[in-house]
Amino acid sequence: MATATFRIWRGDSGGGAFRDYPTEVSEGMVVLDAVHRVQAEQAGDLAVRWNCKAGKCGSCSAEINGKPRLMCMTRLDTLNLGEPVTVEPLKAFPQIRDLVTDVSWNYEVKKKIKRFKPRPPDAADGTWRMQQAEVDRVQEFRKCIECYLCQDVCHILRDHHLHDAFIGPRFLLYNAALEMHPLDNEDRLQSLKDREGIGYCNITGCCTKVCPEHITITENAIIPLKERVVDRFYDPITRLFRMLR
Amino acid sequence: MAERVIPLLETRGFGQTMRRDAWWGQPLLTFVILGAFVVYATWAAFQGEHYEYGPYLSPFYSPLLFGAGPHSWFGPWARPAWWPGALPFSAALLILWAPGGFRFTCYYYRGAYYKAFWADPPSCAVGEPRKKYLGEHSFPLILQNVHRYFLYLALLFLVVLTYDVWVAMWFTDPATGAQRFGIGVGTLVLATNLVLLFGYTFGCHSLRHLVGGRLDQFSRHPGQAKVYGAACRLNGHHMRWAWGSLFSVALADLYVRLLSMGVITDWRIL
Numbered sequence: 001m002a003t004a005t006f007r008i009w010r011g012d013s014g015g016g017a018f019r020d021y022p023t024e025v026s027e028g029m030v031v032l033d034a035v036h037r038v039q040a041e042q043a044g045d046l047a048v049r050w051n052c053k054a055g056k057c058g059s060c061s062a063e064i065n066g067k068p069r070l071m072c073m074t075r076l077d078t079l080n081l082g083e084p085v086t087v088e089p090l091k092a093f094p095q096i097r098d099l100v101t102d103v104s105w106n107y108e109v110k111k112k113i114k115r116f117k118p119r120p121p122d123a124a125d126g127t128w129r130m131q132q133a134e135v136d137r138v139q140e141f142r143k144c145i146e147c148y149l150c151q152d153v154c155h156i157l158r159d160h161h162l163h164d165a166f167i168g169p170r171f172l173l174y175n176a177a178l179e180m181h182p183l184d185n186e187d188r189l190q191s192l193k194d195r196e197g198i199g200y201c202n203i204t205g206c207c208t209k210v211c212p213e214h215i216t217i218t219e220n221a222i223i224p225l226k227e228r229v230v231d232r233f234y235d236p237i238t239r240l241f242r243m244l245r
Numbered sequence: 246m247a248e249r250v251i252p253l254l255e256t257r258g259f260g261q262t263m264r265r266d267a268w269w270g271q272p273l274l275t276f277v278i279l280g281a282f283v284v285y286a287t288w289a290a291f292q293g294e295h296y297e298y299g300p301y302l303s304p305f306y307s308p309l310l311f312g313a314g315p316h317s318w319f320g321p322w323a324r325p326a327w328w329p330g331a332l333p334f335s336a337a338l339l340i341l342w343a344p345g346g347f348r349f350t351c352y353y354y355r356g357a358y359y360k361a362f363w364a365d366p367p368s369c370a371v372g373e374p375r376k377k378y379l380g381e382h383s384f385p386l387i388l389q390n391v392h393r394y395f396l397y398l399a400l401l402f403l404v405v406l407t408y409d410v411w412v413a414m415w416f417t418d419p420a421t422g423a424q425r426f427g428i429g430v431g432t433l434v435l436a437t438n439l440v441l442l443f444g445y446t447f448g449c450h451s452l453r454h455l456v457g458g459r460l461d462q463f464s465r466h467p468g469q470a471k472v473y474g475a476a477c478r479l480n481g482h483h484m485r486w487a488w489g490s491l492f493s494v495a496l497a498d499l500y501v502r503l504l505s506m507g508v509i510t511d512w513r514i515l
Contacts, residue, residue, distance in 0.1 A: 066263030066370055086263050091370075131464040155366040159257075160378040182462045199382030203356040206369035219450070219480065223352050227393075227454035234390040 001026055004076065006034055007084040008046065012097045019043075020084055025076055032060050032071035035087060035099070047098035055212055058147030062099050063088040068149040068210045090152040092168075103148055109167050112195075116178050117186035134182035141177035141221055143213040146170065150207035150217060156200050166197035169207035169217050176221035179228070189232045198225055257372030259364065268368040275361035279354075282491055286341070289498050293335030295505035296498070300413045301431040303498040304438060306337045308405045316412070344402055344494075347395035352450045353487050355389060393451040403439075403446055410436050416513075428515040434500045438493040445486035448479030 001024045010019050021038040032050055039046045051057040053072045060071040065079065065086055079085055093101040122129045150169040156162050167175075175196070179188050192198045207217045215221075231238045262268065289296075289305050296306040302316040311322025324334045348354055359365045366373050381389050413435050416427040446452070457473025460466055479486065503509045 063263065063370070065265045067266075068370065080265070083265075088263065130462075133463050133470060134461070153369050155373060156378065156380065158370070159366065159373050160376070162378065165382075180461055182464075184461070197382060199387060200378070200380035202359050202365065202380045202386070203352055204360060204366065204369065205356050206366075209369055218356070219483075223450045224454060224458050226390075227451060228459065230390045230393065230451075231454075231459060234387075235393065 002081070004034070004081040005084040006031075006038055007086045008035065008038065008043075008099070009086075009088045010043075010046070010098055011095070013095050016095075016098075018086065018088075025081065027077070029076045030072055031062075031064055031069075031074045031076065031079075031085065031087060034076065034085075035071060047096070047100045049100050056145055058145035061090055061147045061149050061152065063091065063152070068152045070147060070149070070212050073212055090148065092152045092154070092157040093148075105163060106146070106148055106151065106168075106170065109171050110174065113167075113171060113174060114178070114186050114188050114191060116181065116184055118183040119185045128183050130182045137220070138177045138180050140215055141173050143215055144170065144173055145213060147212060149210045149212065153206040153210045155204065155206070162197070162200060166200040169201075169222065171196070172198060172201070172225060173215065173217050173221045176225050179225065189229055192225060193229050193233060198222070198229060201226070259372055259374035260367060261372040262368075262370055264368075264370060268371055272357075272361040272364075272368055275357045278488075278491075279358060279361065282495055285495055286345075286498075289502070290337035290341050291333045291335055292502075293333060293337070295502045296337070298431070298501050298504040298511070299417070300415055301429075301435060301501045301504065301511075302409050302412070303501040304406060304409070304435070304494050305341060305498045306335075307402075307409050308340060309336055310339055312336050316409075343395065343398040347392075347399040347446075348487075348491070350389050350392035350395055351487065352392070353483050393455065396446070396449055396451045396455075399446050399449075403442060406435075406439050406442060410439050426515070427513055429511045429513045431500060431504065431511050433514070434493075434497050438490070438497040441486060441490035441493045444479055445483070445490040447476060448481075448483045448486050449476075450480060450483070452476055453480050 003022050004025045005020050005022045007018045007020050010016050021042050023034055023037050023041065025034055032053060035046070035048055039048065048060070050060040050072065052059070055070055055073040058070070061068065062071050063069070063086075064071065064074050068090065071087070087099065089095050089099045090101045090103070093103050093105065096102050118128065121127055148170060151157055154168050156166050157168050175188055175192060178184055178186065201222055203218055203223065205218045208215070208219065211217060286305065289303070296303040297309070297312075297314045297316050302309060306312070307316070308318055309316045310318050311320065313321050322336060328334050360368060364374050365378070379386065381387055410432070413432045414426055414428060415424045416429070417423070418425050453473065453476040456476055457463070457466065457469040460469060460473075463470035463473070504511050
């Protein structure tokens with residue numbers, strides 16, 4: 001059985017350091033398996049958040065060799081095991097201990113987003129009618145597992161710490177899922193522009209690159225929302241048409 | 246347990262990252278290619294000559310509003326009195342701001358040049374040089390929202406460039422002076438450029454929004470839904486169209502320029 005070294009960050013909000021853990025690895029293992037082996041054999045107090053081990057719960061988000069990824073979906077045979085594999089906690093959120101960060105800011109943000117507000121029912125029995133083509137677009141957004149890797153890689157949160165002014169790609173995606181829903185009647189454009197700070201996004205596309213569900217966040221969610229904001233606030237011709245209608 | 250304590254990289258400065266891949270490769274390539282295009286296009290625009298050859302007109306000079314050649318819309322032009330004396334003047338300067346503005350405000354290019362030219366960020370999960378950040382929330386980058394107006398102009402330019410390709414199929418017979426249909430390598434160069442520009446413009450994010458993306462209920466607008474679907478298909482490869490058309494427009498100018506300078510010969514296919 002081969003040996004690989006995992007350079008894992010150990011510490012809490014007060015500070016910490018990387019520590020090297022050489023451990024045995026075998027075919028088919030993912031980074032989370034190796035971290036569990038380190039935890040079982042060398043560092044019983046290593047804090048790591050995980051749950052499904054299948055890339056669906058979004059719990060084991062971390063930075064592996066500097067890239068935000070799910071530990072359970074990162075196979076060791078995709079990494080160079082000839083040098084230490086670094087495993088760090090997410091950088092956009094406060095650290096609790098070792099690989100665990102406090103992501104509760106995301107839950108608070110989500111609470112403030114305007115809820116789904118369906119139009120009056122289409123039928124007398126209180127039900128609605130919508131076509132498959134209409135929900136196909138928002139279906140992509142509903143694949144999100146809330147791993148917050150997109151929030152972590154977004155430089156507006158990660159480097160500029162504008163958590164008070166910008167809600168991040170995850171919640172722009174959430175807004176898009178509601179705003180483009182064929183039944184929804186709520187108006188979110190004012191809050192997107194002012195409170196949720198969509199203008200801060202400079203479309204680097206990093207959120208799309210790290211999404212483990214391969215959601216095209218920038219192209220299909222954020223840019224269409226930006227265009228809707230332009231319709232309302234920055235395009236005088238569209239405004240004129242709206243006034244004349 | 247073999248422990249080795251390594252200090253944590255708490256605050257990541259410019260270019261600092263734990264990434265092991267060549268994260269600098271893509272922004273560097275963007276910097277070199279986009280930078281080279283801007284330098285070449287600026288140089289070519291200020292030349293004011295060698296922009297037409299026979300039925301061919303360089304896309305940098307189309308529409309040729311004022312000029313001495315057969316492609317000119319309004320005949321020979323005079324240098325405006327208000328133009329600074331030290332600055333060379335050419336017909337390209339009258340029109341290039343429109344397609345240039347379309348590319349400058351393009352969503353794809355914005356994401357690319359913010360990284361390559363402004364390091365904001367240099368690459369994903371790589372430290373930045375600045376602490377202050379305004380994004381497109383405030384002046385000056387809030388002006389990027391003008392993109393759709395440049396789109397409208399770009400669509401007009403496509404009409405003009407389509408006409409240019411049509412004109413590039415009619416060659417003057419030196420013996421009789423009559424116009425005869427034909428296809429030269431130059432015709433194919435200009436036509437290829439046109440196809441790539443169509444792909445780039447019709448896959449534009451703003452156009453995708455305007456033709457149907459703004460709707461929530463496609464079933465009420467089946468015609469728009471189809472157009473939106475086509476725009477989405479093009480938009481899915483917007484980056485490739487953007488680079489392809491960038492190369493083609495520069496190569497089309499270079500081809501016409503070299504023909505006009507007598508450096509190369511245009512081969513007639515038909």
